[in-house]
Amino acid sequence: MSSRPxxxxxxxxxxxxxxxxxxxxxRRGSGIxxxxxxxxxxxxxxxxxxxxxxxxxxxxxxLYAALARAIAAGExxxxxxxxxxxxxxxxxxxxxxxxRLLWVxxxxxxxxxxADLVLGAGGFDLIALDLGDERPRLPAAxxxxxxxxxxKQGTTVLVAAPARAAGSCAAAVVQLGPGAPRFVxxxxxxxxxxxxxxxxxxxxxxxxxxxxxxxCASLAFSCRS
Amino acid sequence: xxxxxxFVPQLALQAVLRRxxxxxxxxxxxxxxxxxxxxxxxxxxxxxPEARRxxxxxxxxxxxxxxxxxxxxxxxxxxxxxxxxSAALADVGYAFAAAIERGDADRIFFDSEDLARLYPAGExxxxxxxxxxxxxxxxxxxxxxxxxxxxxxxxxxxxxxALIPTAAGPARAALASIPVELLAEGEPDLAAAFxxxxxxxxxxxxxxxxxxxxxxxxxxxxxxxxLARGIDDxxxxxxxxxxxxxxxxxxxxxxxxLEPFSFVLRGLIDRALTRLRERSLACAGLTVRLExxxxxxxxxxxxxxxxxxxxxxxxxxxxxxxxxxxxAAPIVGVRLLALPxxxxxxxxxxxxxxxxxxxxxxxxxxxxxxxxxxxxxGAPAVEETWREEAxxxxxxEPSRPDDRGPLSLTLSPLRGARANGGGDPQLTxxxxxxxxxxxxxxxxxGPAAFRGRETTARVLIAAGPYRLSGxxxxxxxxxQRAYWDVHASDGAVYRVHQNERDGRWYLDGYYD
Numbered sequence: 172m173s174s175r176p177x178x179x180x181x182x183x184x185x186x187x188x189x190x191x192x193x194x195x196x197x198r199r200g201s202g203i204x205x206x207x208x209x210x211x212x213x214x215x216x217x218x219x220x221x222x223x224x225x226x227x228x229x230x231x232x233x234l235y236a237a238l239a240r241a242i243a244a245g246e247x248x249x250x251x252x253x254x255x256x257x258x259x260x261x262x263x264x265x266x267x268x269x270x271r272l273l274w275v276x277x278x279x280x281x282x283x284x285x286a287d288l289v290l291g292a293g294g295f296d297l298i299a300l301d302l303g304d305e306r307p308r309l310p311a312a313x314x315x316x317x318x319x320x321x322x323k324q325g326t327t328v329l330v331a332a333p334a335r336a337a338g339s340c341a342a343a344v345v346q347l348g349p350g351a352p353r354f355v356x357x358x359x360x361x362x363x364x365x366x367x368x369x370x371x372x373x374x375x376x377x378x379x380x381x382x383x384x385x386x387c388a389s390l391a392f393s394c395r396s
Numbered sequence: 397x398x399x400x401x402x403f404v405p406q407l408a409l410q411a412v413l414r415r416x417x418x419x420x421x422x423x424x425x426x427x428x429x430x431x432x433x434x435x436x437x438x439x440x441x442x443x444x445p446e447a448r449r450x451x452x453x454x455x456x457x458x459x460x461x462x463x464x465x466x467x468x469x470x471x472x473x474x475x476x477x478x479x480x481x482s483a484a485l486a487d488v489g490y491a492f493a494a495a496i497e498r499g500d501a502d503r504i505f506f507d508s509e510d511l512a513r514l515y516p517a518g519e520x521x522x523x524x525x526x527x528x529x530x531x532x533x534x535x536x537x538x539x540x541x542x543x544x545x546x547x548x549x550x551x552x553x554x555x556x557x558a559l560i561p562t563a564a565g566p567a568r569a570a571l572a573s574i575p576v577e578l579l580a581e582g583e584p585d586l587a588a589a590f591x592x593x594x595x596x597x598x599x600x601x602x603x604x605x606x607x608x609x610x611x612x613x614x615x616x617x618x619x620x621x622x623l624a625r626g627i628d629d630x631x632x633x634x635x636x637x638x639x640x641x642x643x644x645x646x647x648x649x650x651x652x653x654l655e656p657f658s659f660v661l662r663g664l665i666d667r668a669l670t671r672l673r674e675r676s677l678a679c680a681g682l683t684v685r686l687e688x689x690x691x692x693x694x695x696x697x698x699x700x701x702x703x704x705x706x707x708x709x710x711x712x713x714x715x716x717x718x719x720x721x722x723x724a725a726p727i728v729g730v731r732l733l734a735l736p737x738x739x740x741x742x743x744x745x746x747x748x749x750x751x752x753x754x755x756x757x758x759x760x761x762x763x764x765x766x767x768x769x770x771x772x773x774g775a776p777a778v779e780e781t782w783r784e785e786a787x788x789x790x791x792x793e794p795s796r797p798d799d800r801g802p803l804s805l806t807l808s809p810l811r812g813a814r815a816n817g818g819g820d821p822q823l824t825x826x827x828x829x830x831x832x833x834x835x836x837x838x839x840x841x842g843p844a845a846f847r848g849r850e851t852t853a854r855v856l857i858a859a860g861p862y863r864l865s866g867x868x869x870x871x872x873x874x875x876q877r878a879y880w881d882v883h884a885s886d887g888a889v890y891r892v893h894q895n896e897r898d899g900r901w902y903l904d905g906y907y908d
Contacts, residue, residue, distance in 0.1 A: 203821050226888035231908035232821045247751040247794045256826035256905060259776045259787050265822040273761075273792045274776045277768040285764055292760035294752030303826060304850075349887045352857070352907075360859040362881035362889060364823060365907070393820040394907060 199297070199327055200244075202236030202266070206345070209371050209388040214327050215342045216296075219318045221372070222331045224347030226304065229367045229392045231256075232265065233345070234299050234331050239266030246296035249273035251286045253303045279305040283313055290320040290328065300330045307336035314340040335372070344372030350392070364393040398519070398562070399632055400492075400508040401548035402526055403538045404485055407502040408473040409442040411481035414534035414667065415645060416471065423447035423468045425461050438472070476644035476729065480667070483642055484533045487671040491529050492522075495634035497545075503552070505545050505632060519559045527557070529674050534667070543567065546619075546628030550598075553578040560626065567626025572599030580620050589613055590620075598624040637675075640683075640733040643668045650689035650726030657727060658715055665707050665714070668734040678703035680737030684714060687729035694723045699762075702754030703737040709759045716766045751794045761792065782866040783875065784891075784904060785829055823907045825891055831902035834892070843882050843892065848903050853884035861894075881907070 198212035207213045214220050214237060224230035234250075241248040243266065250257065255276030263269055273295075275285045279302065286300045307330070318340040321328045330337060335344065348368035354360040371386045404410055408426045413419060423446040429438040440456045450465035458470050482501040489496035493506035508522055515521040523539040530537040540551035542560035547567060551558035554574045560567050579598045580586040589612075595601050601609070602624035610618030622628065643664045651657045661684075672679060682698040698713050752760075764773045771789060779786040834848040842858045860880030868874040877893040884890055891904040 226826075226886070226906045227908055229821070229823065229908065231824050231826055235824055236821045254826075255772070255787075255829060257776055257787070258784075258825045258827050258905070259778045260784075261822065261824040262776065263778065265824060269777060270775045270790065270793050272775055273794070274774065274789070275764055275768060276772045281767055285767055288760055288763050288767070292752050292756050294750060294757070350889075352883045352889045354857050354859060354883070360857055362859045362883075362907070364820065365889065391820045392823045394823040 199237075200240045201233065202240035203233065203390065205388050205390055206233065206236075206369065209369060209386075210343060210345070214329060216327055217322050217325045218342035219314065219321050219328045219330065219337055219340050220343040220345075221335060221337050221341040222329060222345050222347070223333070223335055223372070224331070224367070225333050225349060227350045227352070227365060228347035229350055229365060229390055230331050230347055231301065232392050233347075233390075234301055234329065235262055235265040235267060237297060237329060238272060238299055239268075241297040242268050242271050247271075247273075247294055248297040248299070249275065249289045249295050250299045250301060251282055251289065252276045252301050253279045253282045253305050256301070256303055279303075279308070283309050283317075286328065287316065287320065290317070290324060290326055293324050295324070295326050298326055298328045300328065302330065302332040304333060306334050307332050309336065311338070311340075314338065318342075341372075346370045346372050347390075362394055364391060366391050397507060397632070398509045398541055398543065399505050399545050399548050400522065400526065400539060400541045401499075401545065401552050402485065402488060402504050402506075402530065403540075403549070403552035404481065404502040404530075404535050405538060406442045407478065407481055409444060410535055411477035412471045412473050413444075414481055414484070415477055415663070416469075417534065419469050419471065421446070423450050423452065423465050425452050425456075425468055425470055427458050427470050427472050440470075474646040476646045476731070480643050480645070481535065484667070484671055485530070485535060485537070486637070487641070487674055488526060488530045488533060488535065488537070490637045491674040492526060493634070495636050497632060497634045499545075499549070503549065505548065506634065507632070508541055520557070523557045523559070533670050533674065543626075544628035545630045545632055546623050547571070547626055550574060550579065550623055553581055564626050568599070568602050568624070571624060571626055572597060572602065574598040576601060579624060580616075583616055583620075586613060586616055586620060589617070637736075640735050641668055641671055642731060642733055643671075644729070644731040646687075646729045647727065650728050652726040654715065654718055654722070657718070658711065660730060661714055661732075662707070662711050664730060664732045665710050668732055669705055669707050669710070672734060672736055673705060675736065676738075677736040678705040678739040679710060679734045681735035682710060682714060683733040683735075684717075685731040685733070686723050686727045687731075688723060688725040689728045690725075692725060696721070700755075700758060702758060703739050704755035704758075705739070706755055709755050712759050713762050716762045720766055720770075757794070782864060784864075784879075785827055785831060787829070825905045826908045827905035828903060831893070831904045834901050834903045836892070836894070836901035843880055843901075846882075846884075846890075846892065846901065846903070851884075851886065851890075851903065853886045853888075855882045855884055857883040863896075865896075879904075 197216050199216050200213045201207050222230055222233055238248050250272055277285050286298055289295055289298050314337040317328055350365035350367040352365045353363045355363045367390050369388045369390050412426055424444040425440045425447050426442040427438040428441045429436055437457055440454050440461050443452050447468055452461045452465050462468055485504055486498055489504040489506045496504050496506040498504050511522050519541045526539045527537055538552040538556050540548045540558040542548035543562040547560050551560050560570045575597055576590040576595050577587045601621055606618055606621040609621040680703040681700055684696050686694040696717055698717050761773055774789040775792040777788040777790045779788045832848050834846045836843055837845040843855045845854045858880050861878035863878050865876040876896045878896055879893045882890050882892055889907040894901050
């Protein structure tokens, strides 16, 4: 009776389980390799996700990286921008093909309604709702509506806000710590970028035990103004 | 050649019933006022079968008709109703032929010979298909197919569906039973003459020599004689459809609010789209012409991003346009012009997602524009200026293959790196527009602390100044600024600038 031939270790390292393959297909690249590793492949598709951070935490950079990645992949993407803080030159520099980004600048009180309209149109793969400095004031029913809308349309709704609000409706949560700015001090100081700690929060679909190291990552952001 | 004639009996009644479909199936009478002084009292001109069964007759006044039938609906027909019904009839023809001849308002002709391959069951199937299409646009029609226009016209006067053979003998036999009143319709003197001669049907007229009839009754008599024999030489002059399709309605009373007006608009859009659908077309443009009370006209073109056959989308776009720019006065009439277009099937990219449906996207952008303002929806664009806060909004093009902006040459390598997930993510600036004026406390090195509307902080590190000036060539727009990147005590890194022309400080935004 012949024994089962052993797989080449080099080949073995490339094998992944069918369950993990499915999980990988259900993720969209965040555009940042470190963040992809933290999230287990990227932001989950067809779900509501939260990105929490205060001013200068790199929150907007992460949002733009996700938008750039989606547009580069030929997907339809929209940005609902409270206060209209988008800088088109820097958004372009971040990799966003501007003509292919639906940009809705609005006040905080109509942001959820605007995002809901875009979600209802269907066909958008990523909708980024950037609340700026505004704390989300949406009732629980509103978040449930977003969650179901995202599932139905196959859209990732990525909400960037200074504080958590979606609760159990969010499938993935990334909390950014305060950014530590880097200044190059060769003579007069020059702002070079910042470093921020990203922590994966408990999303609705994530229940397994994870070490503290696996839930945290350090993100470096560069400033090439 | 085989010519199909499609005739709408009681056009006024059918035109009114297209506008008020809820009245179908009940007793309905059309009231019309005479043109001269003596006949100015409105009288019943046309009646539905239910009204006729109840005893309502043409010529009755409204009061008399109501007295005869308690549940009678008395409706008045407008020129707009007639025009719309007539145009709908033409569209029935265009559903079967590329070119048709519009005879009177209630009659069309088209060449049906080419349809034989589409309808192998024969001309009966063609005629039934025409009646089915007409029913879908709200018209009950009679159809006759014959070798000539005149013969087909005569057959529709007598029959719901008639197929008159091409050969003279069988054609004469098929027409023989038609009463002389229908043979000489519109010429009562001729019909009376036939009656005096003891002729009752077309077959009797056909038995007389045509020359002899012409000698006694003139050219009209001779034409009737030839027609009774199935002979007609009236030329068939078809023409192509108009560029735009029209539906119109005149309202009984002025409407000032959007909600009730939407019901009116919905009916018009539904009817227009039904007509377009029968021709396998969609709507590529919508023009709404509003007649205002007491006078004035408001014409507006409703932008449609892509041809659509969805009534809800068109109604929504029209409603949003009306909500954004309400008419100056109440509305008493509406004319809708729908631009037909072929809906082309789009080949989807095998490697790219399908993206939003164009018609739904257009409706969504219109709704967003109504919510946040038209200048706040679209695609962001870089303005041709050195002012950092400048931004423009252009048309959102989800299917645009790639950017070819002025910055693409300088930034594309960076873009490529970022889009593939390589390198550090790029920080951006969340800007306040316009920049917020702040109070700045300075020390020897530069900014030391600042106070704004919502932000007050000490400056821990300040990098700068980076001087920027421009637009000195424009009158009153010259700017001269000194920018600083400041790490503030609240943890954020702000972008601030001093206007070096007046010394004021502004907060541009923060790095994020």
